Amino acid sequence: MLTLNNLMPDPLRERLSGKTSSVWNCTVQFEPGEWVNITAPSGTGKTTFIHILYGLRKDYSGTVLFNQTDLRSLDPDALATVRQQKISIIFQDLKLFPHLTVRENIELKRILQEPYCDAEQVTAMAEQLGIAGILNQPAAICSYGEQQRACIIRALVQPFEWLIMDEPFSHLDIDNIKKAAALIAEECKRRRAGFIVTDLDENNLFPYTHKLHL
Amino acid sequence: MTPLASLLKKLIRNSAGHIRYTVAIMGLSIAVFLLLAAVQIQVNYNELLHSRHNRDSIANFLVINKQLTDASLGKTALEDSVIQDIRAQSFVQSVGMLTPGRFRASIQSKSDRFPFYTDISFESVPGAFIDVSGIEWTWKETASYVPVIIPNTFLDMYNFQFSLSQNLPQLTPDIVKMLLFTITVYGPKGTATFNGKIVGFSDRISSMLVPTEFMDWGNRNFATEQIKNPSRLIIRTEDPGNPALTDYLRKHGLTTDAEKTRFSKYRKIVDTVVAISGISGALMLLFALLIFTLFIQLTIASCKEEINLLITLGASPGQLSRFLMNRFFPPNAWMITISFAALGLLQFFLSRYLQQQQVAISGIISVYTLGAAILLGLLIWWANRKTIRNYIYPGS
Structure with missing residues (x-):
């Protein structure tokens, strides 16, 4: 269970004061397995919000409770365990190692902990998203869209209870968005996992259980 | 990997x-x-x-006395405080007193073939400090002879100097051990005679040694002088080459066989x-x-x-x-x-x-x-x- 209590990032405090939000400065609870869509225009803290949920930022007031544990209270090794076992992520800025191949980037995440799926499944996912042909290319020379699909696969090869996604389809065409959304939905169902996806506009890519405005 | x-x-x-x-x-x-x-x-x-x-068998035992100088002539007795101080040093494992005889004594040969007579003085030391093993190092008044240990150097001196110059036969340690001689002790109450026998040779202590019991008996019955502190004592040490030991001896005007501290x-x-x-x-x-x-x-x-x-x-x-x-x-x-x-x-x-x-x-x-x-x-x-x-x- 994810519980947000009066969350307010320090750098955005002034900018967000006086604005209405169903997340900032509110108490929000996400039950396991919920599919949550959060929409907001640029500059309202979507990436900040995702980074807070993933434990990357600590400059905020309020608390994020993951299964009743304050994320900020976890030591680095415990936080790493959460990132390996409980929460997976698709970053807006991708965060791939440019000189590793696409396959190596995915493989690294797959074997960082006890592998959840085998190497053949990675290939199958790559085929499903149309990037099987570039698996052995260094990430640096792939297009942004290819890299984004690689990041989606990278997030799906580990065990997780929550998948958090920061504008995961920003550089994909509608056809590839549908394929990626189908793969994400399939993997989340397989794990009975919830997800939180942020985007600029509302969409109906998934049967959301929760729609919020940041 | x-x-x-x-x-x-x-x-x-x-x-x-x-x-x-x-x-x-x-x-x-x-x-x-x-x-x-x-x-x-x-x-x-x-x-x-x-x-x-x-290990040099003599190296762990050192006989210590005051350095003889013009100033210390006649004052070589070791004071109690000095003995206590030596005992307290970390490099000293145990201390034994060399008790001097406070009576006059002489020894005389019983053999006509090998005649000798000399005035002598004895010392005694606790049995634990003696380097002669396999002997009965004790004495009582009813004993048939007084066991005596002499320094090895005495025998060497006799065999390689004295006997040659006096045309006397050389003696092996075993022959010497068979010789029986008379010990005469003189005191205010008269004299007493005993049989004496050499039972061993010491590398460690350069004195004529008798058992403590004999020394105590003699001092009790024939002493001509008051009890006084010993002038020499023997220490057992883990390491005779320990520089702290040689420094201590030098600082306190004491001396020992330099050969034994050569390791220092x-x-x-x-x-x-x-x-x-x-x-x-x-x-x-x-x-x-x-x-x-x-x-x-x-x-x-x-x-x-x-x-x-x-x-x-x-x-x-x-x-x-x-x-x-x-x-x-x-x-x-x-x-x-x-x-x-x-x-x-x-x-x-x-x-x-x-x-x-x-x-x-x-x-x-x-x-x-x-x-x-x-x-x-x-x-x-x-x-x-x-x-x-x-x-x-x-x-x-």
Whole structure:
């Protein structure tokens, strides 16, 4: 269970004061397995919000409770365990190692902990998203869209209870968005996992259980 | 190498330079070798001093008296405070008093073939300080003879000087032990005569020794002087070559057989060699550890972005620390093993060389040196781990 209590990032405090939000400065609870869509225009803290949920930022007031544990209270090794076992992520800025191949980037995440799926499944996912042909290319020379699909696969090869996604389809065409959304939905169902996806506009890519405005 | 480790190896490259790395490893090797050598030299010296093969049987017992100078003439008795002070020294294991006879005595041959007569004085010392074994070192009034121990040098003097000049037969120790002579003790109450027999020869104490019981009886019944403190005492010491012992004796105007403390000057040389080797080894270890630590820091700093991203993606600092330790520590462990093996070879050849010089030291490296190698390994492991964790764990 994810519980947000009066969350307010320090750098955005002034900018967000006086604005209405169903997340900032509110108490929000996400039950396991919920599919949550959060929409907001640029500059309202979507990436900040995702980074807070993933434990990357600590400059905020309020608390994020993951299964009743304050994320900020976890030591680095415990936080790493959460990132390996409980929460997976698709970053807006991708965060791939440019000189590793696409396959190596995915493989690294797959074997960082006890592998959840085998190497053949990675290939199958790559085929499903149309990037099987570039698996052995260094990430640096792939297009942004290819890299984004690689990041989606990278997030799906580990065990997780929550998948958090920061504008995961920003550089994909509608056809590839549908394929990626189908793969994400399939993997989340397989794990009975919830997800939180942020985007600029509302969409109906998934049967959301929760729609919020940041 | 695990698949994860080989991926991490691609990300965390050795960008701090191979020359710097080689210099760091070589510096550490020399430092470790010097430190281990210091330990082994010390062990070898102790073995030379204390082992059964090398120990001089007289070396652990020293007879001590005041240095005879114009000022100390007639005042050679050792005061109680001096005796207590000697007893309290760390290098003294036990102290025995050489009790002087306070009565006049003479010995006279019973044999016409080998006539002699001489005035004599006796000393006694507790049995534990005597270096003649297999004898009954006691006396009672009903005993058929008084056992006497004489210094070995007396017999040598007789056999190789006196007998030759006086045209007398030379005597083996066994013949001397068969000679029976008369001991006459003189006192205010008259005289008493006993049979005397030489039961052994001492390398340790240059006195005519009789059992304490005889000495006490004589002093009780025939003493012509008041009880006075002994002028000489015998100490048992772990290491007669201990410079602290010789310094103490010199400082307090005491003296002993210089031959027995001859190890003291060797000891000083060994101590100096050990100190030079140990200090230079320790300094080199310090600098080499600093260079090595710097090398680790540079490697981590040059891969800071990759490490940060790995942690962001979920790699635990513990995982990365283990990977870095597996990368940096094994060369150190090898370096210690090679230094240890080199020292082992050196020890083997040294032992063989010294064997030709009739000096026995073990051909195998000591457990203390092995212990020191393990300790150094732990120290380097700790230094590596601390450096890595300082740079890997955020905020530490």
